[in-house]
Amino acid sequence: GENVEQHPSTLSVQEGDSAVIKCTYSDSASNYFPWYKQELGKGPQLIIDIRSNVGEKKDQRIAVTLNKTAKHFSLHITETQPEDSAVYFCAASMTGSQGNLIFGKGTKLSVKP
Amino acid sequence: DAGVIQSPRHEVTEMGQEVTLRCKPISGHNSLFWYRQTMMRGLELLIYFNNNVPIDDSGMPEDRFSAKMPNASFSTLKIQPSEPRDSAVYFCASSLEREQYFGPGTRLTVT
Numbered sequence: 001g002e003n004v005e006q007h008p009s010t011l012s013v014q015e016g017d018s019a020v021i022k023c024t025y026s027d028s029a030s031n032y033f034p035w036y037k038q039e040l041g042k043g044p045q046l047i048i049d050i051r052s053n054v055g056e057k058k059d060q061r062i063a064v065t066l067n068k069t070a071k072h073f074s075l076h077i078t079e080t081q082p083e084d085s086a087v088y089f090c091a092a093s094m095t096g097s098q099g100n101l102i103f104g105k106g107t108k109l110s111v112k113p
Numbered sequence: 114d115a116g117v118i119q120s121p122r123h124e125v126t127e128m129g130q131e132v133t134l135r136c137k138p139i140s141g142h143n144s145l146f147w148y149r150q151t152m153m154r155g156l157e158l159l160i161y162f163n164n165n166v167p168i169d170d171s172g173m174p175e176d177r178f179s180a181k182m183p184n185a186s187f188s189t190l191k192i193q194p195s196e197p198r199d200s201a202v203y204f205c206a207s208s209l210e211r212e213q214y215f216g217p218g219t220r221l222t223v224t
Contacts, residue, residue: 032211043117043204043215044156089156093211100146100169101213103156 002027004092006104014112019080021107023090024072030092033073034101035064038087048075080111115139117216119205125222131193134219137186138207146213147180147190148204156204162188195223 003026013019025033031052036044050057050064050073057064061080066073077084087108091101118137126132138145146161160170162182170180177196182188192199202220206213 034212036215043206043217046212046214049212100158100161105155 002030002092002094002102004090004102004104006090006107008107009105010108010110012110012112013080015080015082017080019077019084019109019111021075021088021090021109022072023074023092023104024070025092025102026071027092027094028068028071029094030102032093033064033066034091035062035075036089036091036103038089038106040086044089077109080109082111082113085109085111117205117207117214119203119216119219121219122217123220123222125224126195127224128196129194130223131191132195132199132221132223134190134203134205134221136188136190136205136216138188138205139209139214140186142207142209142214143185144208144213145182145188146206146208147188148206148215150202150204150218159190192221195221197223199223 006023034049035047037047038044048059048062048064050066055066061078063076087106089106090104093101120135144163147159149157149159159172160180161168165182178192180190200223202218204215204218206215
């Protein structure tokens with residue numbers, strides 16, 4: 001079955017710097033890759049996603065890139081702010097799995113003011 | 114839109130008691146997922162339903178766990194009897210296509 005690896009497990013940056021979180025997946029049939037942000041005491045919130053027919057997608061300060069050949073995808077946050085501090089999860093799923101997401105273990109991002 | 118609604122938000126119970134967690138998905142969504150989150154194991158999918166039918170329950174840890182979805186707007190996850198190792202945050206999520214939207218979770222503590 002699918003396996004998703006996520007790195008790093010913790011990341012600390014200064015406010016205004018960029019943050020990058022990387023994930024790899026094992027099943028080449030996976031074609032949907034969402035990213036979730038989880039703040040303390042809350043459920044994961046979908047922040048951006050990418051499908052395998054696209055190499056990059058951007059939404060304001062957040063961007064996601066996908067390399068299908070290498071089977072890895074990354075989340076990029078630019079101009080980080082203290083409110084970006086949270087745990088970020090990547091996930092993968094494939095067509096026909098009826099939305100069954102396989103999650104990475106998460107990255108705890110701390111943005112220091 | 115109220116989003117996914119879960120109740121209770123917190124549950125403290127004694128070992129051996131029955132626990133029932135409840136979920137109301139987003140109106141119009143046709144898939145519902147139950148997850149468990151712990152520090153050790155991260156986010157684990159327990160079971161998911163499509164059009165109220167259980168599709169994959171391979172993540173349900175033991176026969177002590179059961180889930181139902183009697184209609185499109187309600188689902189329950191039951192643990193009977195509960196054990197201390199069941200302590201975790203349980204999330205419900207719903208989706209229409211690929212995007213899953215999570216509820217706020219139920220923090221379960223079994224003493």
